[in-house]
Amino acid sequence: MGSDVYGVIDVNGTIINVVLWDGDSAWTPPEGHTTLKLENSGAGIGWVYKKGVFIAPPEPEIPIEEIMEQANIQKNNLIAESTLKISILEDAVDNGMANDDEIIQLEALRKYRVLLYRVDTSRGVDILWPEIE
DSSP: OOOEEEEEEOTTSBEEEEEEEOSSSSOOOOTTOEEEEOTTSOOOTTOEEETTEEEOOOOOOOOHHHHHHHHHHHHHHHHHHHHHHHHHHHHHHHTTOOOHHHHHHHHHHHHHHHHHHTOOGGGGGGOOOOOOO
8 A cells, every 4th residue: 555645734724744644553643643645736845725625825924124125136247247247348349340330339239238226225115127229
């Protein structure tokens, strides 16, 4: 006989552990807890079982410091990427090799890079990222 996946559920309906169990052997959950076969529910630790339905836990809130750090990383990556493109286009201009489209692109990237530099990453998720015109 094979084992199935069971959730160990506390008095509030929250899955506090997941175990492999054949459903028949002498094992029992801790006192005050029940078990429920999870099958293909996708449920796991932290999920809640209410009225016959598994409910996923809410997404954890990301601290503002982490959001700001991610925004700073994105800002720095975008600036570095535009700086590289600007450098190559400036080489083309300096060597008389740039066509009209490259000259226009160079000016647009320079403006874009300045706008990126001015982005206030302390706003967290409400950042309005500039676009290349």
